[in-house]
Amino acid sequence: MAKSTRATAALDKAGISHGLHAYDYSADVDSKGLAAAQALGITPTRMFKTLMAWVDKQPLIAVIPSDQRLSLKKLAAQCGGKHGQMMEVAEAEKRSGYKVGGISPFAQQRPAKVVFASSAQQHDTLYINAGQRGLLLDLSPADALRFLQASCADICED
Template identity: 55%
Template structure:
């Protein structure tokens, strides 16, 4: 497994401090985020998942703790849209440039608006996908929000 991905390169280019952590990815896990938290020995609230969503038909990244779901109503409101829905996996892969299970908000093929669940900001450090299945980056949620120009809002259900 490469520890250098488009995501890690984007973080390095932005001057963001982070560490890289790999784990045994289980493609059959019921929840990829919860499986990552378990494999890393971390509480699920500190391991964030990146979801690809369409809000009024526009791509948006939603980042929430791995043990929470996204409220599509709250997400839509956060970006000024009337409605939101999950992207189909093939579209999420095409749009992000990453494979499902390895979608990172950093270094995506084309930048997109990102909404970060406000509870994530309460932690000193969080884990986010590093752009490859089985690879996480640990960083300050404030740094992540800054580099992503994220909207920080209550979007978890």
Template identity: 55%
Template sequence: MSKVTPATRALAAAGISFTVHAYDYDPDAESIGLQAAAALGEDPARVLKTLMALVDGKPVCVVVPSDREVSMKKLAAAAGGKSAQMMKPPEAERVTGFKVGGISPFGQRRAVKTIIDEGALAHDLVYVNGGQRGLQVRLSPRDVRDVLKATAADVLA
């Protein structure tokens, strides 16, 4: 497994301090984020999942704790729209350039509006997908917000 991905290159280019953590990815896991947290021995609240959604038909990246669900109503409001829905996996892969299970908010094909759950900012360090299945990066949630120019908002169901 390569530990250099478009995501890790984007973080390095932005001068962000991070560490890379590989784990055994289980393609049959019911929840990829929860499986990653278990494999890393971490609290699921600190292992953030990257989801791709459409708000009023436009792509939006959402970064939330792996043990929580997104409220489409709150997401739409946070993104300044009226309605939100999850993006279908093939479209998410096309938009981001990453495979489902390895979608990172960093280094996507093109920058899209990003929302990070405001509760994630309470942690000193969090894990975020590093751009491939079985790879996480650990960094400050404030760095996640800042490098992505993300909006911090309550988007949890």
């Protein structure tokens, strides 16, 4: 398994401190984020998943805790739109340059606006996909938000 990806290289170039954590990835689980959290022995609220969506034909990246579900209605409202929908797998892989199960919000092929769940700021560190299945990175939420020029909002289902 490669220990460097486009995401980690971009963070290294920006001088952003992060850790790397490999785990045994399985495509045959209901929740890849929850499985990753369990494999690393961390709480699911600190394991964030990257979701690709559309809001009124604009691509968006939503980053939410692995134990939560994205509210497309809240995401659309947060972004000043009317209609949100999940991106199809093939389009998400094409736009991000990563395979589903390994999509990172960092160093995507075609960057888009990024919105983190507001709970991201409650943690000292977050775990997020490093751009490869079975490889996660940890970093401070402040560094992630600053690097991605991301916002935080209430985008999860109640």
